[in-house]
Amino acid sequence: MLIITWLLVVDAKLEGPAVVTGSFPRAATDQTLLRRVNELSVLAALRGNEPRPLREVADATGLSWRSAQVVTEKLGAQGWLAETEADAGDKRMGRPARRYRFRAEVGYAVGLDVGPRQVRVIIADLAATVVSSQQVDVSPEDTADARLAIAEQVLRAALSAAGIQPDDVWAAALGTSGVVAPDGTITSVLLPGWTGLNPGTRLAAALPCPVAVVNDANLAALAERWRGFSAETMIYLLVGMRLGAGLVVGGSLHTGSGGAAGEIGMLRELGWHDAARRLAATPIDALTMSAEDSDLAAMRVFQAARDAHPAALAAVDRFAADVARGVAAMVLTVDPELVVLGGSFSHAADLLLPRLEALLAETCLHTPRLAASELGDNAVAYGALRLALDTVNQRMTSLDSATPLIPAAIRGY
Amino acid sequence: MLIITWLLVVDAKLEGPAVVTGSFPRAATDQTLLRRVNELSVLAALRGNEPRPLREVADATGLSWRSAQVVTEKLGAQGWLAETEADAGDKRMGRPARRYRFRAEVGYAVGLDVGPRQVRVIIADLAATVVSSQQVDVSPEDTADARLAIAEQVLRAALSAAGIQPDDVWAAALGTSGVVAPDGTITSVLLPGWTGLNPGTRLAAALPCPVAVVNDANLAALAERWRGFSAETMIYLLVGMRLGAGLVVGGSLHTGSGGAAGEIGMLRELGWHDAARRLAATPIDALTMSAEDSDLAAMRVFQAARDAHPAALAAVDRFAADVARGVAAMVLTVDPELVVLGGSFSHAADLLLPRLEALLAETCLHTPRLAASELGDNAVAYGALRLALDTVNQRMTSLDSATPLIPAAIRGY
CATH class of the missing domain: 1.10.10.10 (Winged helix-like DNA-binding domain superfamily/Winged helix DNA-binding domain)
Known part of the structure; x- marks a missing residue:
């Protein structure tokens, strides 16, 4: 054969x-x-x-x-x-x-980001032109059912705004936090009730096509490579109140054999598990100390560091050192060309990038290029969209040669 | 286009x-x-x-x-x-x-392992049948010139034993310790005088074809995948008086953008830099303490541990914990299916594998399969041979379509 x-x-x-x-x-x-x-x-x-x-x-x-x-x-x-x-x-x-x-309108691809604070949907036609995009804020405390209900609602709204029937969607992918097993089942320490479910199959009522489920940082890595950064091997850092990482190796998304690639934060010696919490808890002033939103508190610490506040500078230095240890472990493993800093703290790239760069240069034999994300909060949804478009491409070209190359054969469900 | x-x-x-x-x-x-x-x-x-x-x-x-x-x-x-x-x-x-x-004899491929303690050459025909294999012991203290002179001598002997002219070798690869830049130049903390030279070009008098230079642990990973273990993503651990690692990702050798993949030992927090030295220095008995050869001393510690000697057991536990921290960092980065334990301490796989397995299961979300190398000291040379054979394949198939597919065009130098 x-x-x-x-x-x-x-x-x-x-x-x-x-x-x-x-x-x-x-x-x-x-x-x-x-x-x-x-x-x-x-x-x-x-x-x-x-x-x-x-x-x-x-x-x-x-x-x-x-x-x-x-x-x-x-x-x-x-x-x-x-x-x-x-x-x-x-x-x-x-x-x-x-x-x-x-006829790019013959079919559509959908990218979903179901995150702790936002649900986002991007729809593109087969020429990768975005035709619809919607987002809604959610709370990290929402139950799984509530989060999924909102996701379904945002998805329906995005389809309807562009006049697209659910049947016309050929492929979809969904990014979310947690480790995603090959069958789409999630293990998450972050989202209530998220462990053990498959958010893709839960959206079947709104979207008849299969929905691939992938870790959010992994998809963000794919998106950064698609929309701007060219590198065969790169690491995407999700830096915010949680830290995560996604990998592109040899030009392709690398999720690992059990979906657990980039989970360096599990190695507690490296200090990722509480680095952001410690940063946000820095006592700068009354406002920071009383802030209920830790993202907001962290933002104030970064601002105080820019104003040369000594405690804030020390906190940022320590945070950068915590992040750098985990990044160094990944860099020393895969030796990437590029590390992209994304996530909600990417607005503090002015403070974080030079510190990370200096720390990595100390440890690594071959220091990668560092850059701030250009996609911001859209990275995960764009990565999901790219994966869905890739799925369509893959179906078009892996068609058995006896089957005619027609849209109905590619739609495939 | x-x-x-x-x-x-x-x-x-x-x-x-x-x-x-x-x-x-x-x-x-x-x-x-x-x-x-x-x-x-x-x-x-x-x-x-x-x-x-x-x-x-x-x-x-x-x-x-x-x-x-x-x-x-x-x-x-x-x-x-x-x-x-x-x-x-x-x-x-x-x-x-x-x-x-x-006609497998129309050309040959050569794999070389120029290591701290051994120089090894394996020659195969184009059907990957080994036709000649030679090895000579060297000392970690040998100068670069002495080591290269021996390598050249072993190479000539292996060619001559099989009646092969140097001109009939179509491709060669050489594995050695250290980080290898894309141009073949080495940075080594281990071998005297090795930093800054390219051992491939230094063999040009004996071998007119280009010699690819690659880190030894990386080549060993390629060899383990070739000769026994099937895994899309795997980590090869070189465990001996020095610790190293090589990666196969997505079915291919992954050396990294600057040849520094698998260099997790640089992260001193993980304890790889002196783990083996500390193991070998365990005071077991008069013989161990006076051993000049640390490899031998380590072997006695492993044997004492098998005999339930308390200090030896504690030393082996600590060594396994040191190794496991670095392995965990790599596993949490790339999430491989398999980790292969190779190197001179692979004879102690009976002691090390169960300990590593237990320690990884504690830290990793998805614990890979662990196995002992089946190639032993041949792994690096076999990996070099595989790379040389791959080079021949690559040349055969990337030939410009206007150029006839003839042996002289593939020989290519």
Whole structure:
């Protein structure tokens, strides 16, 4: 038995990796392989691009004009492509060139972030264009049922705002705190009632497609790589009242064999478990000491440090040292090119990054580049969206060669 | 521009991954792609297998009998294949079926381990069959020049014993202690004079092909995965008078962006830097205390622990706890399926594995499987050999499609 996996790298404007991979056993003939590769090439060349005339499709894919025409017409009949009106400028010689566009609206991908303080939903079409985005504040003390009910409500609102039927969503992913087992079941020390449940299956009434559940920091890492930072191996730090980490290794999300990658905070010697609490409890002034919201208290400590308040500076130094020990352990394990500082304390990157950098340089043989997140609170939802889009890509290309490449086969549930 | 990368997975008896990958821009025609894929399929089907008649080649590759014949004849003319005498049993109907074999002797791969106490060379043909293997003891105190001179000598002896000309070696890799920069330059705290040199280029007089230099623990991880343990993500622990670690992530060797992956020992809080020294210094009896060789002293401590000597048991407990802290940090970072205990202390796996297992279960959310190395002192050299064989595979498949697939093009220097 022989399996051929292909990987098409197309120079397209599509955000995210313009890469298509797939595999199938070569029991089929060479012609079947070629036909599928050609179809996927044309889709990749049009997806995420402006409408293109046949000549450009042929140029981008390396196909002959005639082959490009045959494939394009077939994909049109299958519902993937549509012809568009030619621009006035194209009417040379009295005859406009037909242009083809990828029907990005044929399906949608959904990214959800169900966090301690926020629930966020982002919906994009198949060309990765965001068509709807909604968020609602929640409380860390909410019960699991309350949190899930709000998630369902936000999801329905986001779908309805864009006029999308739940059936038109082809793939979804959900980021949340905790360790997520391969079957989607969560172990969380943070959210009440969250351990033992699978929030993906709990949303089935609102979303018939399967919902992949992944640790939030892991998804944030994926998002940072998608939307800005290029690094083969990187660590995303979720720094706020809780500390977490997500990894991209060799260009791919690395969640680990049991979903527990990046859980360095479990090693109590490193001091992650109470680093933020100790920072927020620094006695700066009456306001800080009486603050009920520890996030707010921490923000005041950072502000006081900027004003050179001695106790605040000492607290920030200690917090940075606590964070750096855990980061150093991860850096010394995977030796990444980049560490991205995200989470609610990323607003204090001006204070934290130089301290982390100096501390890492002391310990590590090869110090990675450090940078502040550019996605802020959107990182987890964007990462979930990227994963859902990747799932669609993966389905398109892993289709058995005997199955026609049609939207209904990719929708797949 | 469009690039097609292919990956052929062939069910062959070839040890190591029976996978071939390659890529080329599709400026060429579809026929050129198909031809190359077919050639590589036939090579993969014969390499590492017994000689096969055309019918079996066709079955294994999914090619028609006629296509298999055309491709096989072409590869024969290019020097990759030879016809063999048919067995007597094949002489049905008076006409023996011709069989083809992969000419594994067309090129060779070399794996070197240049360590503190040993220099080892393993040579295999292109079907990964070991044809020569030599080793010589060295001292940790040897100068760099002395160590390199011995390495060159062992290499020449291994080549000569198998009647192989240096020019017939297509790829080589060398494992050694220390952090190896992407250019092959070493930073070592262990071997005198080793920092700043590239041992690969220093062997150029004996071996004209490029020699990849990689950290020894990393190569050992690759070897354990090749020769026995199947795990997508695994950590190899080098446990002896020095502690080190190598990583396989997502099925591939992960050396990190600056060659510093697995260097968790740099985090002194974890206690790796003097764990083995403290173990070997345990006062058990007059013999242990006067031992000049600390490896020997450590071995006596392990033996005393097996005899329930209280001080030895306490020392082993403490050593296991020291090792476990560093392992836990790596496990909590990458969440591997498997941790393999290798190095000179792997003879004490009976004492160390149960202790490590219990300690990891306390700290880690998802405890990996633990196992003792089955390769012993050969792990680093085997890992180097595997890397050299992978280099040959990579060259075969990344050849520009306009260049004929001939041995001289793969030899490549």
